[in-house]
Amino acid sequence: MTFKIPRSKNKRIVIVGAGFGGFYIANKLKGKGFQLVLIDKNNYHQFQPLFYQVAMAGLEPSSISFPLRKNFRNDADLFVRVADVQEIRVDQKCIVADIGMLDYDYLVIATGSVTNYYGNDQLKRNSIPLKSVSEALYLRNRILEDLEQSVRESTESLQNKLLDIVVVGGGPTGVELAGSLAEMRKNILPKDYPDLDFKLMDIYIVQGSKRLLPGMSEQSSTVAYKYLQQMGVQVLLNTRVDNIESEKVSLSNGSTIFSKKVIWAAGVMANPIKGLPSTSYNEDHRILIDEFCKIKEVADVYAIGDVACQISEKYPYGLPGIAPVAIQQAKYLSDHLLRICSGTESKSFPFHYTDKGQMATIGRHKAVFDWKKLHLKGPVAWLVWLLIHIYYLVGVRNKIVVIFNWVWSYIFYDHALRLNIKPYKNE
């Protein structure tokens, strides 16, 4: 097998990764006189901010995923390839993937991040990640399976282990998950499982630092904390998970939680491609880029999004690994590449990140939103959160389906997709 992409008269830009960075730059550059090759391991773009709603049976994977070929179907000199890129050969200006080699004129690395277990394999083995729609579906199935099993268990201590859920990590994903679980416990599960006592179900959120949502303002952290407490979530601050065994979580404060389900939302790490000079990676394996999103000392190779580390005065440790950074870098880099190719490149147009605010939703009418000195909470922040997510979701069909699901859940206090559909395997 090969990439089988014939050279055209246009310069070839190879984009690796179809997350926010890769997907947006491909969209901006299409039809602009380049040959584009967009490579991803999956045949779809996935909308990470709503993974937790898939896990909570509120949305289908398809509602927050978008087929790449459908998006780029009308572009003559654009090629989508489902492949795993393993290496860059900068001297030959080519990449090596599982399906063959491909040379580039310009290369954009947008491979994002993966779950960070901090090198601890036991944490990985005994917890559930949430960095893809597949993982979100897996979590959904696990929750449903454990509920079914707990119905059949004869002792409360066995039921307890099956019902309790530990969320590790107090960032937006962790907070949104914990809040969402608390709402399910209150509104949905007691009706579905009348023979279970949901007082037995404890939801923990474990955060290593002294506040939740450390990327947001202190006000918002406090509000999120209060919301979760109101909803009956046990918030453990300044607490680290030392170890996870199959049904036991050991915490840094010496205590132990017995639970079969630990969700690992405690951090991500860059997912770089190897082959760049070792000086191009920082100690966290992020790829160091300059103010033009270019990798220093490597010709024509750029990186954007979570995988990249762009240091500025305001961000001495690099820009945060969040979607708005990836999107803005994608837009910037597309303009930059157009300028280079039209010969109007100028060193006077470096990238500037505009902080468009940060937000997290905890539950119905409960959200926090920071934008510079503005701090919103409650129903207003919640509405802003809904609208912004709909705006950034790809595809008119997906927007309609997500709005429909949200309205349905809102009216009926219901997450409709409580299906444990196991994958089929042909033996």
Next chain:
Amino acid sequence: MTFKIPRSKNKRIVIVGAGFGGFYIANKLKGKGFQLVLIDKNNYHQFQPLFYQVAMAGLEPSSISFPLRKNFRNDADLFVRVADVQEIRVDQKCIVADIGMLDYDYLVIATGSVTNYYGNDQLKRNSIPLKSVSEALYLRNRILEDLEQSVRESTESLQNKLLDIVVVGGGPTGVELAGSLAEMRKNILPKDYPDLDFKLMDIYIVQGSKRLLPGMSEQSSTVAYKYLQQMGVQVLLNTRVDNIESEKVSLSNGSTIFSKKVIWAAGVMANPIKGLPSTSYNEDHRILIDEFCKIKEVADVYAIGDVACQISEKYPYGLPGIAPVAIQQAKYLSDHLLRICSGTESKSFPFHYTDKGQMATIGRHKAVFDWKKLHLKGPVAWLVWLLIHIYYLVGVRNKIVVIFNWVWSYIFYDHALRLNIKPYKNE
């Protein structure tokens, strides 16, 4: 683990299987003074007639599945259990499942049917079934994977094997699949895969007998045949599949098709539970029932739907294994059980099957519908087909979502869900 269901003052009816038969009878009997226990391997009811649309990326599994606990959530003396029933012990009046034993006052077996490979393991290994939403999703993924791979193949003969699809079986499932594949090939795939030549993609339907849709009228068979021919499907009648190797299908007419994808829609067989007297099963393993849906010589055990064989003058080989039979038997049996318990049972109310017609859709505006001497085809039959399927689909939400998807596909000639979401596995 146990069933953990306490006896109430009501008589206990155990229903095994939540397909059309089991789901409908549970719905009819709920709140009528019984203790109901509904057992299925999955936590949802699935709508079999639309599996093929899931496989064709036109519908999500969730749109044609309905969570059992949600449906029965307001019923005090009704228990849903996800379990695999392995045996009936008629003398003890109990069933044995993977989660324990449970005694019954009345037992309803509605375990349906499974794919029939006629004892040939090689057929099973090398073909794809379509008897569950999981299998439908698997087929969707396989089609998408093979398309991606064929883009990368360097020779037309390799591409051919990946693109060609053989549908074995000319019943409704086979005909609907073949038609749907032909529409995808015409309307969707060339736009998604501009670098593939879809003239290379052949769609075969192989039927052992002399006409398609043998359960319908000859007129309808002829119309279906013409439709499929118009759409470019290769229809092979009077042809049997002798063998399937990994990329090669050997036919009874001596010819061979080279294809990696063979869809097995060539028949089903009953999926009975063991433990009944051997005289209760016929040679096809269907459970023989009398005109009251009761198993002869076994007290208080009933069977309905595909698993049951009910012989009458008009149907000397038993009623056909189709949804309307299961639904009518479910309605009948619920009334019958109510009569027994109220002491008004009378041998003068046997079950009568009312033929409500049969139908199959082949493509846009192309369907056939038989009802007694009425034979519809074309747009009228197609509309009837759509309306009847929406009517029988469980759940208002599902009806809305399916209508939305159909309208979307109709307007845009698009199946929106072309996502290959692989299951997550925690190593």
